[in-house]
Amino acid sequence: MGRTRVAVAMSGGVDSSTAAALLLEAGHDVVGVTLKLTDASGTAASIGGRCCSPRDIDDARATAAQLGFPHYVLDHTAAFRRAVIDDFVAEHKAGRTPNPCVRCNEKLKFGPLVRFARAIGAAQLATGHYARVARDGDGVRLSRAVDRDKDQSYFLFGLTPDVLRAVTFPLGERTKDQVRAIARRFGLGNADKPDSQQICFIPDGDHKAFVEARGGAGPGGEVVDEHGVSLGAHGGTHRFTVGQRRGVPATSDGQRRFVVRIDAATGRVVVGPRDALLNRTLRVSDLRWTATARPHAWPLRCAVQIRHHALATPAWVAAPDTTGSTVTLDEPAVGVAPGQAAVFYDGDRVVGGGWIEEGA
Amino acid sequence: MVYLDHNATSPLRPGVGEALARAHAELTGNPSSVHAAGRLARDAIERARARVADFVGALREEIVFTSGGTEGDNLAVRGLARGAAARGRRHVITSALEHPAVTGAVAALAEDGFTVTRLPVAADGTLPEGALEAALRDDTGLVTLALANHELGNVYPVTALAAAAHARGALFHTDAVQAAGKLALDLPALGVDAATVSAHKIGGPKAVGAVFVRRGLDLPPLLAGGHQEHERRPGTENVAGIVGFGEACQRATAAREEEAARVLALRRRLERALLAVPGARIFGAAEARLPGTTLIGFAGAPGQLVAIGLDLEGICVSTGAACTSGSLEPSPVLLALGLGSDGAAEGVRISLGWSTTESDVDALLAVLPGVVARVRAAGDDLPGWTAPGALATLEQA
Numbered sequence: 001m002g003r004t005r006v007a008v009a010m011s012g013g014v015d016s017s018t019a020a021a022l023l024l025e026a027g028h029d030v031v032g033v034t035l036k037l038t039d040a041s042g043t044a045a046s047i048g049g050r051c052c053s054p055r056d057i058d059d060a061r062a063t064a065a066q067l068g069f070p071h072y073v074l075d076h077t078a079a080f081r082r083a084v085i086d087d088f089v090a091e092h093k094a095g096r097t098p099n100p101c102v103r104c105n106e107k108l109k110f111g112p113l114v115r116f117a118r119a120i121g122a123a124q125l126a127t128g129h130y131a132r133v134a135r136d137g138d139g140v141r142l143s144r145a146v147d148r149d150k151d152q153s154y155f156l157f158g159l160t161p162d163v164l165r166a167v168t169f170p171l172g173e174r175t176k177d178q179v180r181a182i183a184r185r186f187g188l189g190n191a192d193k194p195d196s197q198q199i200c201f202i203p204d205g206d207h208k209a210f211v212e213a214r215g216g217a218g219p220g221g222e223v224v225d226e227h228g229v230s231l232g233a234h235g236g237t238h239r240f241t242v243g244q245r246r247g248v249p250a251t252s253d254g255q256r257r258f259v260v261r262i263d264a265a266t267g268r269v270v271v272g273p274r275d276a277l278l279n280r281t282l283r284v285s286d287l288r289w290t291a292t293a294r295p296h297a298w299p300l301r302c303a304v305q306i307r308h309h310a311l312a313t314p315a316w317v318a319a320p321d322t323t324g325s326t327v328t329l330d331e332p333a334v335g336v337a338p339g340q341a342a343v344f345y346d347g348d349r350v351v352g353g354g355w356i357e358e359g360a
Numbered sequence: 361m362v363y364l365d366h367n368a369t370s371p372l373r374p375g376v377g378e379a380l381a382r383a384h385a386e387l388t389g390n391p392s393s394v395h396a397a398g399r400l401a402r403d404a405i406e407r408a409r410a411r412v413a414d415f416v417g418a419l420r421e422e423i424v425f426t427s428g429g430t431e432g433d434n435l436a437v438r439g440l441a442r443g444a445a446a447r448g449r450r451h452v453i454t455s456a457l458e459h460p461a462v463t464g465a466v467a468a469l470a471e472d473g474f475t476v477t478r479l480p481v482a483a484d485g486t487l488p489e490g491a492l493e494a495a496l497r498d499d500t501g502l503v504t505l506a507l508a509n510h511e512l513g514n515v516y517p518v519t520a521l522a523a524a525a526h527a528r529g530a531l532f533h534t535d536a537v538q539a540a541g542k543l544a545l546d547l548p549a550l551g552v553d554a555a556t557v558s559a560h561k562i563g564g565p566k567a568v569g570a571v572f573v574r575r576g577l578d579l580p581p582l583l584a585g586g587h588q589e590h591e592r593r594p595g596t597e598n599v600a601g602i603v604g605f606g607e608a609c610q611r612a613t614a615a616r617e618e619e620a621a622r623v624l625a626l627r628r629r630l631e632r633a634l635l636a637v638p639g640a641r642i643f644g645a646a647e648a649r650l651p652g653t654t655l656i657g658f659a660g661a662p663g664q665l666v667a668i669g670l671d672l673e674g675i676c677v678s679t680g681a682a683c684t685s686g687s688l689e690p691s692p693v694l695l696a697l698g699l700g701s702d703g704a705a706e707g708v709r710i711s712l713g714w715s716t717t718e719s720d721v722d723a724l725l726a727v728l729p730g731v732v733a734r735v736r737a738a739g740d741d742l743p744g745w746t747a748p749g750a751l752a753t754l755e756q757a
Binding site for chain 2: 031070072074111112114116118119120121
């Protein structure tokens with residue numbers, strides 16, 4: 001049997017480097033590829049950014065050189081700006097809580113990467129994501145990673161069956177600790193590099209300043225309680241996300257309050273007690289289904305995850321109408337934020353998902 | 361490995377590596393020192409200067425050594441423009457096709473308050489008749505246009521262009537980095553005031569080059585520092601590099617006529633075969649082109665993916681200037697020719713040179729059609745994949 005060529009998407013971090021090393025050790029003809037997504041040339045951020053920065057590209061290149069396989073950089077800076085950064089700013093301006101990582105995976109990253117893999121005659125595209133993917137008859141099955149703390153299946157729900165059939169996640173069966181141990185065994189320089197936490201294009205983590213600098217400031221207005229009583233003025237709706245406590249005045253008797261709703265049209269930020277954050281139903285749009293065949297039994301019984309790191313809640317998903325579907329949770333959940341993804345699971349398996357429009 | 365990327369850099373010519381090693385070992389002094397070691401280094405530099413001067417038809421005092429093409433373009437363009445500004449001329453003319461070194465230098469001038477005109481070009485990259493004359497003004501201080509384009513290989517009628525600039529009292533600089541070694545160079549006969557050349561494009565070492573500046577013309581330095589290169593380029597000279605540059609110039613001159621004829625024949629054979637690939641088109645001028653440069657596009661196949669596919673087959677080509685490649689984004693040169701963003705991302709540059717053989721061309725032709733077919737079949741059905749151009753259209757909708 002000849003060596004199978006596999007393209008490995010490399011971010012410069014320990015996960016994708018280890019994925020590459022494992023594939024190499026398994027005898028594959030490994031070709032590395034890094035998407036350059038942000039362009040902060042000449043700034044401090046360009047040297048020390050968290051992900052996809054020139055420094056990370058250098059790390060990816062160094063790993064490929066150390067392990068001895070070819071590595072290429074594809075510049076998608078302009079496409080990333082249009083598809084992800086502009087959307088991030090617009091969503092904040094509209095009072096929503098965008099999830100740029102999910103959007104990047106769905107709209108930007110995987111299409112060019114799979115295209116790259118096919119163009120070089122690679123059988124598959126591997127990434128360092130913690131998730132599991134397997135052929136399932138004619139279809140494909142996307143599941144949670146063995147390491148539940150690292151599971152990234154939530155971020156991957158938007159991938160189509162065509163894309164999923166082309167990808168493999170070598171780390172899906174491993175824990176992060178195992179991965180770091182493997183990286184050390186291979187002598188990878190980034191074995192102990194910290195996990196990226198920030199959004200890759202905001203290395204200093206200051207979302208507010210980033211959005212404001214790009215014309216994404218929402219209107220100023222009033223902070224009101226659930227009865228519509230004004231509690232004071234605020235400097236822009238983009239400074240708030242649903243569930244946020246910081247900057248929200250407590251009640252006169254010292255009860256904590258949280259952002260419950262943001263209305264960018266009127267500039268109103270509605271706050272209330274923790275109970276007001278609870279939602280049992282949510283409206284979800286732009287639905288997609290991971291299996292080739294859409295579900296046909298409605299309502300669909302599944303577990304719904306409304307944020308990365310949230311627990312999935314048992315729920316019913318109503319038959320889709322023209323604009324989306326209504327999801328009814330068995331137990332009310334805290335922190336349903338318009339702009340985040342709602343991902344539907346059947347056990348470990350991703351069934352599909354959509355984008356949260358509103359909670360109720 | 362089959363190397364077909366001579367416009368990015370050309371391998372060291374035979375003998376140059378030895379000259380470099382000898383210079384590194386033996387010329388240990390600082391050329392500015394008064395002692396014997398210094399005199400030895402100084403003498404080697406001056407002998408190399410004579411060789412470089414011969415190579416471009418210039419006088420020795422008209423050659424200023426630099427760290428390469430980018431520094432040379434910056435030194436000449438910014439230095440001459442500043443000199444002209446002192447005479448009240450603050451308008452600079454360039455074209456939409458120049459190398460990033462020139463584009464960047466001109467952009468720096470624009471930031472300093474200079475007015476810039478970028479000449480438009482025809483669909484084959486040639487300058488329309490009378491375009492320069494129409495753009496020249498009473499306050500035009502400098503015109504900078506390449507002698508040969510780095511991506512297309514187009515050769516421009518610099519003698520006539522320089523004369524037109526002079527008729528209006530403007531200075532003329534040409535980036536001759538790509539033309540050097542491939543065309544017979546006689547810079548004084550071209551009538552230019554300044555020109556840039558680079559050693560590694562002619563089979564010399566990297567990080568050394570020269571600016572030709574016509575005798576009698578002031579060239580203020582970019583850097584502040586010592587007196588080297590007659591106050592035009594401070595800093596201790598790259599002695600070994602300069603010696604290697606001189607060696608490469610001599611060997612390039614000796615081989616040039618035979619090489620140019622041989623390379624041109626190879627390119628013609630290559631292009632005939634490439635054009636047989638469905639959807640292939642060659643960019644640039646039909647006739648006035650460097651002997652070894654072909655910029656070709658295969659409809660529906662991003663140039664970078666073709667270049668990567670070839671690399672994995674052991675064949676080195678590029679998508680354009682190494683300074684701007686690494687990108688699926690459209691080439692600025694091809695955009696300037698009026699191509700849409702998809703077409704402008706399709707360019708694959710194949711550049712032949714002194715070391716290219718028939719079997720190199722055969723090796724490329726053996727694998728290229730398969731690589732192109734695979735790239736074409738790779739992507740368009742993918743959801744989420746949007747060509748850069750298509751994305752822009754979606755947003756407008």
